[in-house]
Amino acid sequence: MLQHFLRLFLILSVLSVGMSYVEKGSLMADSRWVLLLGSFVLSVAVVSVEIMIPKKSLQALSGIFFGIIVGLLITFPLTIVLDMLTTAFMSDAFRPVQGVDHPAIALTKVLLGIICCYYCVSFILQTKDDIRFVIPYVEFAKQVKGGRPIILDTSVIIDGRIAEICETGIIDNKLIVPRFVLHELQAVADSNDKLKRVRGRRGLDVLNKLQTLERLDVEILEPTLAKGEAGETVDLKLLALAQQLNGRVATNDYNLNKIGKVRNIDIININDLANAMKPIALPGENMSVKIIKPGEEAGQGIGYLDDGTMIVVEGGRERIGDTVNIDVTSVLQTSAGRMIFARLEGSAPPNRNPRRPAPPHRT
Numbered sequence: 001m002l003q004h005f006l007r008l009f010l011i012l013s014v015l016s017v018g019m020s021y022v023e024k025g026s027l028m029a030d031s032r033w034v035l036l037l038g039s040f041v042l043s044v045a046v047v048s049v050e051i052m053i054p055k056k057s058l059q060a061l062s063g064i065f066f067g068i069i070v071g072l073l074i075t076f077p078l079t080i081v082l083d084m085l086t087t088a089f090m091s092d093a094f095r096p097v098q099g100v101d102h103p104a105i106a107l108t109k110v111l112l113g114i115i116c117c118y119y120c121v122s123f124i125l126q127t128k129d130d131i132r133f134v135i136p137y138v139e140f141a142k143q144v145k146g147g148r149p150i151i152l153d154t155s156v157i158i159d160g161r162i163a164e165i166c167e168t169g170i171i172d173n174k175l176i177v178p179r180f181v182l183h184e185l186q187a188v189a190d191s192n193d194k195l196k197r198v199r200g201r202r203g204l205d206v207l208n209k210l211q212t213l214e215r216l217d218v219e220i221l222e223p224t225l226a227k228g229e230a231g232e233t234v235d236l237k238l239l240a241l242a243q244q245l246n247g248r249v250a251t252n253d254y255n256l257n258k259i260g261k262v263r264n265i266d267i268i269n270i271n272d273l274a275n276a277m278k279p280i281a282l283p284g285e286n287m288s289v290k291i292i293k294p295g296e297e298a299g300q301g302i303g304y305l306d307d308g309t310m311i312v313v314e315g316g317r318e319r320i321g322d323t324v325n326i327d328v329t330s331v332l333q334t335s336a337g338r339m340i341f342a343r344l345e346g347s348a349p350p351n352r353n354p355r356r357p358a359p360p361h362r363t
Helices: 002-024 029-052 061-089 103-125 154-159 161-167 179-189 194-212 234-245 254-262 270-277
Strands: 150-152 175-178 218-221 248-251 267-269 286-294 300-304 310-314 323-334 337-344
Touching (some): 002 103, 029 103, 061 103, 150 234, 154 194, 154 248, 161 194, 161 270, 179 218, 179 234, 248 254, 254 267, 267 270
Parallel strands (some): 150 175, 150 248, 248 267
Antiparallel strands (some): 286 300, 300 310
């Protein structure tokens, strides 16, 4: 909307200059309609060139003032050049009289100022949020608490563990919930499927809980995306927003995690974080575990730690239902989590490759 008002302002300003030019009656007095039409065509041409510039996403009021200042600074040397050209190549009729410019030259300077200011403001309004100018400490990106913002995905909100993590106080970054993620969350909460409806309402409760945390800054953001990005899926919109804000995406989505890494976007996977926080078991360590069920191979039993880590116990099939002491033999870390392999305490290591008996001697 701001861009439309800016374009309308340019067109009306150029037309006003053209009308003032006609009123002065200096040049083209008999062709005033041609001059007005030319002013309109010029303004439309300037706007058309600006529209063809790829749109970006900074719309800050401070950018308007900064653009006007830069535009005026650019206009000043241009007017000096115009005076020099007028003195060198035009007749005496166009030269200043008692320090007052000829009406045609004065109006041309005004027109140059309008166009320069328009281009400078338009450039700033369409520049990325993280733009830094040559002038030190001038940055139009919004200052966020704690550094880079964390953009929440629908899956991580529904999961709920992000609220418990934030309660510990370890996160002081701003949490951003895009409006399209909130709409998706509301759609899940209003689903006809009972399970989806429960998950969606849980996600809304988690979001409300996050907003009530005193030391946490949560913002519901209405992002401004380019035309090509506005029609993309929620995942691609999240990645595009992360690039604009120089932020990180928190998610539990495996595919989103992979796509983000391909695009060199930092992804915070809550599952990876949970796996990293699980206690580490070293080979030779002794612990107790209850055997729950038989394993896939002969003699194996399966047990679980309190955090859900699966333990495969050699020789534990006969001890299903019992809590036994085990010795850890190895630990395997996979994308699905951590697996611990162990054997009953005091038992000998299993012989996986028993030597075959020698064939009978033939006589």
